[in-house]
Amino acid sequence: MTAPYFELGYFGARGALVAALVIGIAFGWCLESAGMGSARKLAGQFYLTDLTVFKVMFTAIVTAMLGAFWLGRLGVLDLTRVYVPETYLVPQLVGGLIFGVGFALGGLCPGTSCVAAATGRLDGVALVAGMWSGVLATGLFFPALERFYERTPRGALTLPQLAHVPYGVAVLLVVLAALGGFLVAERIEAKVRTSVTPAAPDEMRRTVAPVVEGVGA
Amino acid sequence: MIARSVDASPRPYANPYVAGVALGLVLLAAFVVMGRGLGASGAFASSAAGVVAAAAPEAARANSYFAKYLGGDGPWLDWLLIEIVGVGMGGFLSALVARRLRLEIERGPRLASGARLTAAFGGGAVMGLGAVLARGCTSGQALTGGALLSVGSWLFVAGAFAAAYLVAPLLRRLWT
Amino acid sequence: MSGGRERWVTRALAATALALGLLAPLAGSPYKANHSTIDVAALARTVAREEDHVTALELAQWIKDRRPGLRVLDVRSPEEYDRYHLPTAERLALDSLATLPFHADDTLVLYSEGGAHAAQAWVFLRALGYHNVYFLRGGLYEWLEQVMNPTLADTTAPARDAFSRAASLSRYFGGVPRSDIRTLPADESIALPGAPRATSTVPLPARTTSARIDAVRRRGC
Numbered sequence: 001m002t003a004p005y006f007e008l009g010y011f012g013a014r015g016a017l018v019a020a021l022v023i024g025i026a027f028g029w030c031l032e033s034a035g036m037g038s039a040r041k042l043a044g045q046f047y048l049t050d051l052t053v054f055k056v057m058f059t060a061i062v063t064a065m066l067g068a069f070w071l072g073r074l075g076v077l078d079l080t081r082v083y084v085p086e087t088y089l090v091p092q093l094v095g096g097l098i099f100g101v102g103f104a105l106g107g108l109c110p111g112t113s114c115v116a117a118a119t120g121r122l123d124g125v126a127l128v129a130g131m132w133s134g135v136l137a138t139g140l141f142f143p144a145l146e147r148f149y150e151r152t153p154r155g156a157l158t159l160p161q162l163a164h165v166p167y168g169v170a171v172l173l174v175v176l177a178a179l180g181g182f183l184v185a186e187r188i189e190a191k192v193r194t195s196v197t198p199a200a201p202d203e204m205r206r207t208v209a210p211v212v213e214g215v216g217a
Numbered sequence: 218m219i220a221r222s223v224d225a226s227p228r229p230y231a232n233p234y235v236a237g238v239a240l241g242l243v244l245l246a247a248f249v250v251m252g253r254g255l256g257a258s259g260a261f262a263s264s265a266a267g268v269v270a271a272a273a274p275e276a277a278r279a280n281s282y283f284a285k286y287l288g289g290d291g292p293w294l295d296w297l298l299i300e301i302v303g304v305g306m307g308g309f310l311s312a313l314v315a316r317r318l319r320l321e322i323e324r325g326p327r328l329a330s331g332a333r334l335t336a337a338f339g340g341g342a343v344m345g346l347g348a349v350l351a352r353g354c355t356s357g358q359a360l361t362g363g364a365l366l367s368v369g370s371w372l373f374v375a376g377a378f379a380a381a382y383l384v385a386p387l388l389r390r391l392w393t
Numbered sequence: 394m395s396g397g398r399e400r401w402v403t404r405a406l407a408a409t410a411l412a413l414g415l416l417a418p419l420a421g422s423p424y425k426a427n428h429s430t431i432d433v434a435a436l437a438r439t440v441a442r443e444e445d446h447v448t449a450l451e452l453a454q455w456i457k458d459r460r461p462g463l464r465v466l467d468v469r470s471p472e473e474y475d476r477y478h479l480p481t482a483e484r485l486a487l488d489s490l491a492t493l494p495f496h497a498d499d500t501l502v503l504y505s506e507g508g509a510h511a512a513q514a515w516v517f518l519r520a521l522g523y524h525n526v527y528f529l530r531g532g533l534y535e536w537l538e539q540v541m542n543p544t545l546a547d548t549t550a551p552a553r554d555a556f557s558r559a560a561s562l563s564r565y566f567g568g569v570p571r572s573d574i575r576t577l578p579a580d581e582s583i584a585l586p587g588a589p590r591a592t593s594t595v596p597l598p599a600r601t602t603s604a605r606i607d608a609v610r611r612r613g614c
Contacts (some may be wrong), residue, residue, distance in 0.1 A: 004252030024303020063241025095351025096376025106340020134345020175414030
């Protein structure tokens, strides 16, 4: 009995949605516990003051990547039945660039904006509304975008396939790159910590209080 | 339950690496249980499709982007939509336990609330366009596609980080 | 978590990741091991129902439609592959068949020169558990005949319909349909580059696939 269990018909559509809810709850919990529901914390990534986004994201990627690799190798998980997102080189690169601009502007991504909104952050609510509007508008104008959207398809292309290296080699390279990145991130944060004046944190707190009192009124 | 004044002693955030491992295990659980990964922007797409379908059914079906979400059990029972509801619930519960629930507008010290909300809305709209083109966002593409070593997903991550770093200096007023 | 304990935990996590990462290249492929079973009855039924193969025209339509999950697999030698291969085709080395990571739901279409090797590979892939596997029964020869140079068989209406469908598909792939019946079938001619469609032909001596491939290559596929 190899995973993915859904594919084996162990549970039907209702079961899948129960799984979705449970997985979502765990997902949201992890994000909030790391502070990813805070736009100011996330924005710190791009001013090199708080690199939590990088650490959480790439630790998660490495963990799941190693888990998928080893469970596959041990025959517990059938990797050929796990859905790998299809690659469209140009639209995904361009989409990423556009997304990055929005991220710097808004300070939250789609998932974390839901966490922010659920924990009382009204900027999170605004971002959710904006995101929804953006998706709606893009969908309505989709016919104009469709040709671009379909450009450069490559199927479920993976890095090992592209570079013609064994999967395990790609895994090792990603692990080394991530660990290296974490070391650099720690060093950057240490440098910023020693140069930040003690007054700054108080400034932040003074900003929050008036907003809260104003909103509560 | 929701504090109306600054919270008394909220718990500190979890270690980012520990939280990252936990998040990675959640993602792995999705692979094992469902054969798919996490996501977020798809939930926005299916709910948008649902609304368009309610307002103008033929137009929705004729639109090749929204039509995708109208099959099967329909857009309101989309896996990602249920998942994102869970994300909100999980975030709420975690903040509740950690005493971090707070009705506020997070913003940089120099920015007015109204401007912050406008920037958040605008940033969200731009991310909506990016996520549609890229077939996902940081959850679906960066985390899921990244872990599965999908080339397009890594391109997305590279593009997103590059653009954000390039644009951030122009947006200092928002955050610093 | 206190500072010291935290440092210990993160160091332990990093060490674990490093260890698992270093072992990965030594572990081989993470895709499911090649447990293969040949259910003769099931395979024989599939063959009898003719659900094991596709025609070149069907394959051409699938390629043109960008059928999701379609993988066209060429089982010939690297030299033959480099000389000419079907559009979107990948080379499949028969000896590495057992370890290839196709997605379970992909549509796999195999072809070889005449069809024999492709038919063998079909059995192997079915034995490995893939369901949507087909092969081109007439091989590359069938592709060249049906798609690159479809021919009008006779002047009846159904034949003309079939030909015009095949012809439009053919032109999509840069083929040259031949409707000039007077040059058929004794004349093994193939239209050459630059020639006006379907009417100008030059007789060529060889009947073999090789000659047809050369003629097609001269047009720069």
